Amino acid sequence: EVQLVESGGGLVQPGRSMKLSCAASGFTFSSFPMAWVRQAPTKGLEWVATISTSGGSTYYRDSVKGRFTISRDNAKSTLYLQMNSLRSEDTATYYCTRRDGYCFDYWGQGVMVTVSS
Amino acid sequence: DIQMTQSPSSMSVSLGDRVTITCRASQDIGNYLSWYQQKPEKSPKLMIYGATNLEDGVPSRFSGSRSGSDYSLTINNLESEDTGIYFCLQHKQYPLTFGSGTKLEIK
Numbered sequence: 189e190v191q192l193v194e195s196g197g198g199l200v201q202p203g204r205s206m207k208l209s210c211a212a213s214g215f216t217f218s219s220f221p222m223a224w225v226r227q228a229p230t231k232g233l234e235w236v237a238t239i240s241t242s243g244g245s246t247y248y249r250d251s252v253k254g255r256f257t258i259s260r261d262n263a264k265s266t267l268y269l270q271m272n273s274l275r276s277e278d279t280a281t282y283y284c285t286r287r288d289g290y291c292f293d294y295w296g297q298g299v300m301v302t303v304s305s
Numbered sequence: 306d307i308q309m310t311q312s313p314s315s316m317s318v319s320l321g322d323r324v325t326i327t328c329r330a331s332q333d334i335g336n337y338l339s340w341y342q343q344k345p346e347k348s349p350k351l352m353i354y355g356a357t358n359l360e361d362g363v364p365s366r367f368s369g370s371r372s373g374s375d376y377s378l379t380i381n382n383l384e385s386e387d388t389g390i391y392f393c394l395q396h397k398q399y400p401l402t403f404g405s406g407t408k409l410e411i412k
Contacts, residue, residue, distance in 0.1 A: 223401075225349075233341075233349065233392050235401035249400045283348055290396035291339035291354035298348055 190214040192284045192296035199302045200274055210267040210284030210296055217265035218242075221287040224258060224269050226280035227298075234280070237269065238287065251277075274303045307332045307395050311404030317412050324380040328393035328404045333374070337397040340369060340378045343406075344389045352391075353378060385411055 196208040208224070223238040237258040238247045246258050257270040267284055281300050285292040308331035318324055328338065336356040341349040351360045353369035356376055366381045380387055388411055393404040 232406045233343075233394075233403040235394075235403065238399070238401070247399045289354065290337045291351055291394070292341075292349075293351050293354075293360070295348040295350070 190286070190294045192286065192294055194282065194284050194296045194299035197282065197299035197301045199304065201305050202275060202303055204274055205270070205272045206274060206301060207271070208269040208282055208284075208299060208301070210269075212265045212267065212284075212286070215286070217260075218262035222258075222260060222267045223285050223287055223292065224267075225283045225285055225292070225295075226278075227283070228277075228280045231280075236282070239267070271301070274301075276303050279303045306400055307334060307398060307402050309393055309395055309402050309404040311393055311407060313407060314405065315408040315410070317410045318383055319412050320383055320385060322383045324383055324387075324409065326378045326391050326393075326407045326409075328376045330374045330376070330395055332397075334395045334397035336371065337395055338369075338371070338376045339394050339396065341392045341394065342387075342389050343392065349392065380409075383411075 191213045193211045200206045221240050224236040226234050226236050239258045243260050255273045259268045279302050281298040283298045284296040286294040310329045312327055338356045340353040342352050343349045352363050356371045357369045368379050370377045391407045
């Protein structure tokens, strides 16, 4: 059974950093690109970043480029999102998701990040 | 960026109804379009991929279609478990973009 379990969220002050993790199991992690998608409270879904199977290619939305870094450790079957210089508008539930072809077929339960002083 | 204009934003329908939700792409996205259902406090669930392909385990009353730049999700014979918010996603080019969502409720 495919499982994606996020961790690392919580309350953080504006300008500070936070690192999210996503532990994957039930599939060959190194064979799938992975992504982070977020959802602000009562809002829609917003793609954040995608990473290739090897980690050699990464893609970001403009609003997080230069502040967020997506990475992966295939040996540990874990996806990461390092978030620096956090802003109030980054407040959201962050989902880890597996890319299969041209869709996201499995999603984690989500982890809440609240950026507030 | 490719804009995905989703309509309607909400629908109140009756059990057994046929429901159609549409996303219009601002640029050509081919069939790189998927649909997701999200229940309250839950993560999204893939329903349709490649514009017309039903994900394994999704009931056959769900279907996807394309007409030019318009992509539709249709639910036949609506059941109570089909309530939730539905989103489309284009995966043609970065940044990936979602539709704004359609909230489906039962009358």
